[in-house]
Amino acid sequence: MHSSGNVIPFSFDLQTLVQRSVASLYSHLVTRPTGRALRLGIESQIGEIGSVCLSVLDFTQVVVLDYSCADEAVAKLIQRYQMADRPADAYFVARGLREQHRDPIDEVLNRHGLVLVAEVEGGFTLLGRADPLEHDAWHALQRVRLGRADDVAVELNVAAPGVVAALERLAARRVVLRRGTADSFCSLTTLLPARSA
Amino acid sequence: MNVITLPASLDERYFEPIVQSLDAAPGGRLLFDATHIRWADPYGMVGLLALGEVARRRSERAVLKLPDSADVVSYMGRMGFFEHAEPIFELHGSRPRPRSDGVSDVLLEITPINSHADVHTVVDLVNRRGLNILTSQLNYPMREAFQFSVILSEVCQNIIEHAESSGWVATQTYSWTKKIGRKVVVIAVMDLGIGFRASLAGAHAARYDHWDDGAALEAAFMHGQTRFHDPGRGQGIQQIRKYVARWGGRISIRSGTARIMDVPAWDEGVPLEKDLPYLPGAQIGIVLPALVDTNATQPAAATGKAGR
Numbered sequence: 072m073h074s075s076g077n078v079i080p081f082s083f084d085l086q087t088l089v090q091r092s093v094a095s096l097y098s099h100l101v102t103r104p105t106g107r108a109l110r111l112g113i114e115s116q117i118g119e120i121g122s123v124c125l126s127v128l129d130f131t132q133v134v135v136l137d138y139s140c141a142d143e144a145v146a147k148l149i150q151r152y153q154m155a156d157r158p159a160d161a162y163f164v165a166r167g168l169r170e171q172h173r174d175p176i177d178e179v180l181n182r183h184g185l186v187l188v189a190e191v192e193g194g195f196t197l198l199g200r201a202d203p204l205e206h207d208a209w210h211a212l213q214r215v216r217l218g219r220a221d222d223v224a225v226e227l228n229v230a231a232p233g234v235v236a237a238l239e240r241l242a243a244r245r246v247v248l249r250r251g252t253a254d255s256f257c258s259l260t261t262l263l264p265a266r267s268a
Numbered sequence: 269m270n271v272i273t274l275p276a277s278l279d280e281r282y283f284e285p286i287v288q289s290l291d292a293a294p295g296g297r298l299l300f301d302a303t304h305i306r307w308a309d310p311y312g313m314v315g316l317l318a319l320g321e322v323a324r325r326r327s328e329r330a331v332l333k334l335p336d337s338a339d340v341v342s343y344m345g346r347m348g349f350f351e352h353a354e355p356i357f358e359l360h361g362s363r364p365r366p367r368s369d370g371v372s373d374v375l376l377e378i379t380p381i382n383s384h385a386d387v388h389t390v391v392d393l394v395n396r397r398g399l400n401i402l403t404s405q406l407n408y409p410m411r412e413a414f415q416f417s418v419i420l421s422e423v424c425q426n427i428i429e430h431a432e433s434s435g436w437v438a439t440q441t442y443s444w445t446k447k448i449g450r451k452v453v454v455i456a457v458m459d460l461g462i463g464f465r466a467s468l469a470g471a472h473a474a475r476y477d478h479w480d481d482g483a484a485l486e487a488a489f490m491h492g493q494t495r496f497h498d499p500g501r502g503q504g505i506q507q508i509r510k511y512v513a514r515w516g517g518r519i520s521i522r523s524g525t526a527r528i529m530d531v532p533a534w535d536e537g538v539p540l541e542k543d544l545p546y547l548p549g550a551q552i553g554i555v556l557p558a559l560v561d562t563n564a565t566q567p568a569a570a571t572g573k574a575g576r
Contacts, residue, residue: 099391101421102384103429135391135414137421138507142500171414178507182499 099135106143113148114158123160125262131167138175146179149187153245162245164259165189165198173198186246188259195260197246204229208237209258212247217257269331270294274302278312280456280520280553284544290319291545298323298330300357305335310438310456311553313349314378317436318458318551320356334361347438348377375401375453376420378438387424390437391417401441405451406558408515415511416453416556422504423457423552430495431461431549444557448534451558452517460549464488464523471495481524482542489521489528508554517556522547 100106117126128145130136145165152161165176168191180187180199189198197209211226211234212218220238224231238256242249248257272289275282290298300320316332323330332353335341344350345364353359375398379390394417402413420437427435439455465484471494472487473479487493489509494502505521509530512519518537520529525544531537534557 099388099395099417099421101391101417102387102425104384105388135395135417135421137418137425138503139422139425142503146500169411171411171418174415175418175507178503179500182503 100133100140100144101135101137103139103143106140106145106147109140109144110148113144114151117159117161120159123162125162125164125259127263128163128165129167130165130169130172133167133172136172136175138179141175142179142182145176145187146183146185149180149185150183153185162248162259163187164263166263168192186241186244188246190260201241202237204233204237205241208234209241209246212238212241212256212258213260215258216261217250217255219255221254223256269297269299271299271301274300274305274316276304276306278302278305278308278316279454280309280311280315283311283315283551286315286319287545287547290323295327297328300330300332303333303336303361305340306337308335308340308344308347309442309454310347310378310440311454311551313344313347314436314438314456314458315551317349317352317356317378318460318547318549320353321460322547324356329356329358332357332359334359334363338364346374346377347440348374348379352378352380352436375441376437376439378436380434381424381427381437381457381459382434384425384428387421387428390424391421394420394439398439402453405441406453406556408559412515412559419508419511419554420455422508423455423554426504426550426552427457427459427461430464430467431459432467433459433461433549435459435461435549448557450560453556455552455554455556457552457554458549460547463549464521467495468493471497480542481526482528482540485521485523485526485528486540512554512556515556515559517554519555520553522551523549 113126117124149163151157152163165187168176168189170192173191176187176189177198184200186197186199186201189196195213197206201209207227208223211223215222215226220235221231223238224234227234235254238247241247242256246259248259250257270293272286272293274286300316320330320332342364350359350363376390376394380386398416399413402408402416403410424437435458437457439453441451441453444450444452463481465479465481468484468487469479476483488505492502492506509519512530516532518529518532518535520527520537525542525546527541527544529537529539531539
């Protein structure tokens with residue numbers, strides 16, 4: 072368990088990473104080798120932090136994102152850090168997504184049964200595979216920001232046990248943060264640094 | 269020398285008769301007589317390169333007698349046809365000199381696909397040249413226009429990931445006034461590699477009673493199967509089909525002795541054809557019509573000549 076106070080927000084500008092990883096050749100995120108290089112670069116930087124971190128995948132400068140690259144760069148990255156033997160304790164939020172990025176990321180996450188917190192056209196949402204109660208609980212926690220499962224259940228006007236289970240599943244899938252040992256949860260987006268205009 | 273006379277329209281509709289002629293041709297050197305061509309699109313031109321290469325592998329470089337029409341020869345030059353035809357054919361006839369001003373009306377000339385770096389080149393070129401065409405001439409919203417690059421990227425990667433060979437891609441816009449009263453963009457991607465049957469055989473053939481080119485195409489096209497045991501793989505063709513269907517387009521894949529396609533309402537194609545003459549690799553054709561501008565009183569680009 073990790074308290075939110077120990078989480079180090081860490082920002083990756085994907086465009087910068089691609090340029091660094093693939094010799095500044097490509098301005099679009101296409102092909103599997105590009106995605107692999109991107110993922111390895113991100114993993115390397117997470118490894119250097121050596122602490123639990125919140126990794127922001129910044130798509131602001133990305134124009135084209137294809138499915139193959141999204142699978143290698145995003146899905147396989149999320150998948151690796153959801154495993155019990157993950158190399159580091161990292162959480163991920165995708166930022167700066169535009170509508171043309173949503174489908175490739177949503178599709179590859181669905182294929183692997185993954186979820187990811189993402190900012191699409193300025194609003195935060197949950198991409199990938201989640202059941203309706205998980206979706207509702209996640210959105211309710213976004214409004215509550217930080218609170219006990221009971222608070223989220225009240226927000227949703229549903230029975231608490233189901234919401235507790237849903238939030239625990241979301242925490243296990245690393246799209247919400249569990250605070251300490253209490254039945255208390257925090258949305259990942261509350262940990263994000265303020266975005267400059 | 270055995271002569272294969274090419275039709276007036278060198279496009280996907282008339283590709284199969286040429287393949288049949290090549291298949292039926294006896295051994296020895298071939299002459300492709302293109303003198304009567306009055307119209308050529310990316311599928312026809314890339315297809316001609318593929319057939320010439322098959323002929324070259326079979327015996328020796330075939331002769332290609334160039335079209336009589338100066339316009340057609342000029343257009344084929346702008347599409348980069350001759351540059352790629354040089355090593356495949358012995359070219360007979362006059363060719364235009366390349367334009368020195370670098371100005372081109374071509375969306376994407378014939379481009380070889382040998383590596384993933386070539387895919388980046390294609391996406392860069394199409395984004396630089398094509399977004400304006402797709403949005404202003406074909407009425408695609410900007411976010412949909414970006415998906416056009418995604419289609420090209422995925423379809424080109426199909427060559428590298430599955431063909432074990434190099435290939436070509438080309439794309440251009442045309443007015444299909446008679447057929448659907450709208451502009452279209454035509455994409456052709458072809459290779460002469462191992463084809464879908466061989467690519468998928470190791471992972472899937474044992475589960476089929478009869479594994480042939482048609483079964484392999486159905487496995488890949490309809491069910492998204494691939495040779496990789498990874499759920500993240502095999503989505504390229506599925507996503508392309510999704511976009512093509514959303515935009516009312518047509519996609520066909522020919523491989524070996526079969527062809528499979530998604531047939532839109534405006535077309536009369538056959539969803540699955542088998543027992544065609546054998547052609548190695550995969551030949552993919554995509555036609556995307558202009559979106560109907562609901563604010564316009566006339567169908568988009570309903571008049572005018574071919575957009576070349």
